[in-house]
Amino acid sequence: MTPDNASQSLADFIQSSPTPFHAARSLAERLQAAGYQELDERDEWTLADGGRYFVLRNQSSLIAFSLGQSNALRNGIRMIGAHTDSPCLRVKPQPELTRHGLWQLGVEVYGGALLAPWFDRDLSLAGRVTCRDSGGQLHNLLLDFQRPIAVIPNLAIHLNRDVNGGFAVNAQTDLPPVLAHGIEPNRDLRALLANELTQQYPEREPLQVLDYELSFYDTQPPGVIGLDGDFLAAARLDNLLSCHAGLEALLRSDGKQACLLVCTDHEEVGSSSACGADGPFLEDVLARLLPDESERIRTIQRSVLVSADNAHAIHPNYADRHDGNHGPQLNAGPVIKINSNQRYATTSETAALFRHLCQQVDVPMQSFVVRSDMGCGSTIGPITSSRLGVRTVDIGAPTFAMHSIRELAGVRDVAYLQKVLTAFMDCEQV
Template identity: 40%
Template sequence: MAHAFDIDTEAQGLIDFVDASPTSFHACASAASRLTEAGFTEVVESEPFPTAPGARFLIRGGSLIAWDTRGAYAAGSGPAAGFRVVGAHTDSPNFRIKPNPDRLKSGWQSLGVEVYGGPLLNSWLDRDLGLAGRVAVRGEGRGEGRGEGRGEGRGAVEARLFHDTTPLLRVAQLAIHLDREQNEGLTLNRQLHLEPLWGLGDTPGDFRRYLSEQVGVPAADLLGWDVMTYPVEPSRRLGRRSELIAAPRLDNLGTSYAGVRALVEAARTEPRHVPVLVLFDHEEVGSQSERGAMSTLLPSVLERLVLAGGGSREDYWRALASTVIASGDMAHATHPNYADRHEPLHHIAVNGGPVLKINTNLRYATDSLGEAAFRLACEQAAVPMQSFVVRTDLPCGSTVGPMTSALTGATTVDFGAPLLSMHSARELGGAHDPAMYVAALTAFLAPAP
């Protein structure tokens, strides 16, 4: 039975989710808030997993994984019940603050930044930027779990999130009068040309003091930070009929939002298997971290769910054998000004529905069985499906799909939602696509019998 999701409601839901999530840590907090409202409860990873069925989630840094075992238990599927997993990532390319960031140049106060991932550098020029992130501070004792922003702490360390919406920074571009060749080909040196300005003075600005004020502790109690810049301009609908969405971080908060909505909706149907959502950090830099797609996060949680349900390691491997994973990231819509950069006969339209992603060199994990699972989900949701392949003479990007497939041995399919300006500071998607995206993922997590 097809799920009907309102176009305007889901478009605004995505906009609100993006604007509340300037960093991967905030994206997890936003997802956790929505899951909690839907009745999910947080699990502390360092504590034993609950043995009773339930809808739960845990956070590891900028990654989140959530699941619901109630339907599988009610159906008597047993601990070897397979999983239906939707995977995505929470991070996006940006500029991140260096450990000793304060600089003074020609009477301007600036901050040293390091480029994270592969942004379109020119898109960050002459934009009003804010600061947000996670800060490790000296604490008074052991906290409760790993959930940043909700009482995390280990020993004498506490993690705090902050989100400053004030326009603070600007990477100023050189005037055309001083370089007449810029329009013929802009070249930016990451070390020399990308430092954002944030004031005037005869001495460097005091970043540690600013940060201590944001998190409410003395500067001496700052022990470390993961602080990044983000464009402060709000996300919005645009176009003659408001059929578009302009926003930062659509890659990949578009899938993160749709995945959260789909898990909540799928859980209400109590499917016979275990629906799972996993949102990984660090996809933009290769996923090789304690919380990236190459980490133990997904396989360890899946195994612990089987063991908590009374199963054995044999049951765990049996469960993986009947598991299907849908790896969601954004997809390249056909650009009208650069149509020659796209594969002929594979036109991808914004507001045209979810996009199946295929690459025979396994930059995407899709095979025919994974394709069938996703195609059936789109049919069940009554939404159109598009197919993307990159031009044979161009390199192909990748996502978390091949990694999760290799780590679990599960059938995996890569898919996305269509987008222009991918990796820009402000990307462009369709306002109708979020509703279709949510519908397709809901059907994937709760397939019809």
């Protein structure tokens, strides 16, 4: 796939995935179109040799797997892991605020978000809404307003003269978005959601909204930018870029090896949930693939997990924030992430395997180690590795402005990552 095609495919995926629920649905739709069969965890599973399947949990996490040729599991499973969530602003349970003639919604910061870029953006609202029909049945429906319905206006510099010297954002008081004039009395979010659901699901009867998980997001679509079209600017590149690359690798693999893609929710808040990487989702699926515990352990010990999550590219205006020998550049290939304190799960063995794969398919690669006097982020890699005992390498595409409302990646890196991950899925010996 050319860099332009890879970036456009990723842009389309991001545009259709404003929340983890929508991202999981987008992944599921692509898998179904490619012939993957959906499984339900509440049912008995009958898996065929060479079968291709996927399963959802909480509508926000997904595991897809291809069993490969006969006895392929004996050679281990090629696993790619990523996460569906991104830092954002989540709507509170009782959010309605009417102040000074304006209607606002109270929000809670989800994850380690860069907050300043959220001001003065055209925002929309999306997520999952749980409703009840007239017969008392509950339904989980995905909702996306799609159009700009909110904004968080900055305070004019005339009223905050020192703002350019540093502005500490108060998440409670500074972030409630403005949605409308407060002229309409007793405006209610649940009534607004019910009306929107009626428009988005016209075949359904009117529904009573009981609860929701809603996030604001930037409506500006992804775009290829730069004088020579070198960069992809988009929301949620961390970590939809990796989810998309893993999906492309799975769908483009030759089908000979046993392959698995796991995209879990809640990474940005620690992964400790029923559908997060620190929960039992992956272990539950592997236990059903390989019911015999001894066989499962042997298979896992023959397997490798590529934990794919974006890496920090060296910013030309802040080069001193990187170790001098470990400053990844945009468009220079995927990054192997290393930390001796196990914030990343990479070992010399797994790093060597990834370097070997990159060399085999002519993909450049880079290394990242955080400065020794700075803290280090983490990924699902150490969590999954410690739960399963699987060999793991942490890698990712280099990006700028990680955790901003709009991030930046190199267009060539999108294609590079897809290419090497496909080679990993097809690798005969790991």
